[in-house]
Amino acid sequence: MAKTRAVRGATLNAESRRCNLPHTQADGDWLDAREALDGAPPPLRTMVTVEHPKTIISRNRSPDVPFDRSVNPYRGCEHGCIYCFARPSHAFHDLSPGLDFESRLFAKPAAAALLRAELAKPGYQVAPIALGTNTDPYQPIEREWRITRSVVEVLAECRHPLTITTKSDRVVRDLDLLGPMARDGLAAVAVSVTSLDPKVAMTVEPRAPHPERRLLAVRKLAEAGLPVYVSISPVIPAITDGEMEALVARAAEAGATAVGYIPVRLPWEVAPLFRAWLDEHFPERAGKVMSMVQSIxxxxxxxxxxxxxxxxxxxWADLFRARFRLAARKHGLDGARIGLRSDLFRPPRGSQGELFD
Known part of the structure; x- marks a missing residue:
């Protein structure tokens, strides 16, 4: 049975050994006695550092990814999903892909201004910008920082196509912007729902919204006219794979346009974190889970x-694929993903291009 105590996702916070981190740094004898002197360690708090990038659009050339550019308003993610493939990126900051990834975050408050400048460059070629490709753009700190909303405001003003991937119902807050964009064929949203079981969801994604809140967000987005794609990703063998058909059915009921899934991926430091998490929360089936993962x-x-x-x-991959296709076909969700328009773009107000309009 899954343990229900899950304040954060990872059970480890080891440093990465890929980026020349100071593994041999001496801590001093006083650290050994610190806990005894101070009592129990304080609760882990989320820390946010302001980042000052020079550009905000990241380019992607991977042939199996359906977009070539993205914007990430944040680094790290407070949702704490144990499987998150973005965890290893924290090693580049000399931080752990474990608990540091969930609690030591980076925010880019200048994202909208940087985006405006990049969209105004002569010769800019329009294609959909993806939000939510590395960390969730609507994670809890977006409530105060509102960087994602500022980015969407720029894209709405410029009539620039946009896709959003999130597992937060906070995305409906921005329906005043996304609704009109969708009516012009400029916006689509993917909502990630990996389990309908709240105990499993709380263990796998401890600080993400309840699955029912996400499905309600799908309904609200669909009712507002947005194409909504439900991502049943990742599918974790022997933990969430048994819910594939039920998730597809609930996605259809909520008004989703299409569904998709990806088997769990464990790159770099994610694999040892995932194994330690299994030992903590699913010890009775840890061996079976990893055996199935390795088979896939x-x-x-x-x-x-x-x-x-x-x-x-x-x-196992063939079986998952067959089951998913049958479920999607049964509920009419096996169609192609909605394409977005790129012909309505207009440069940001005040840019050089306006002089020649």
């Missing part, structure tokens, strides 16, 4: 190869 991933914890990394291979 060619005998390894992770398959980094293009195309197969998103689909998996082998008997």
């Amino acid at each position: 991933r060619g005998g390894r914890d992770n398959d980094p190869n293009f195309f197969t990394r998103m689909q998996g291979s082998g008997p």
Whole structure:
């Protein structure tokens, strides 16, 4: 049975060994006695550091990813999803992909201004910008920082196509912007729902909204005219795979336009974090889960190869694929994803291009 105590996602906070971190740094004897002197360690608090990037649009050339550019208003994610493939990116900041990824976050308050400048550059070629590709743009700190909303405001003003991926119902807060964009074929949203069981969801994604709140967000988005894609990702063998059909049915009931799924991926430091999490929360089936994961991933914890990394291979992957296709077809959700328009773009107000309009 899954343990219900899950304040954060990861059970470890080890430093990454990929980026020359100071593993041999001496701590001093006083650290050994610190807990005894001070009592129990204080609760883990979320810390936010302001980041000052020079650009905000990230370019992507991966052939198995359906977008070529994205904007990430934040680094790290407070949702704490144990499987998050973005965790290893925290190692580049000399921080742990474990608890640091969930609690030591970076915010980019200048994102909207940077985006406005990049969209105003002569020769800018329009294509959908993806939000939510590395960390969730509507994670809890968005409530105060509102950086994601400022980015959406710029895209709405410029009539620029936008896709959003989130597992937060906070996205409906921005329906005043997204609704009109959708009516012009400029916006689509993917909502991630991995389990309908609140105990499992709280363990896998401890600080993400309840699954029913996410499904309600799907309904509200659909009623506002947005194409809504429900992502049943990742599918975790022997933990959430049994819910695939029920999740597809609930997505259809909520008004989703289409559904998709990806088997769990465990790149770099995610694999040891995931194994430790299994030992803590699902010890009775940890071996079975990893055996199935490795079957899907060619005998390894992770398959980094293009195309197969998103689909998996082998008997278990084939079974998941067949089950999912049948469920999607049954509920009429096996159609192609909605395309967005790129012909309505207008440069930001005050840009050089306006002089020649």
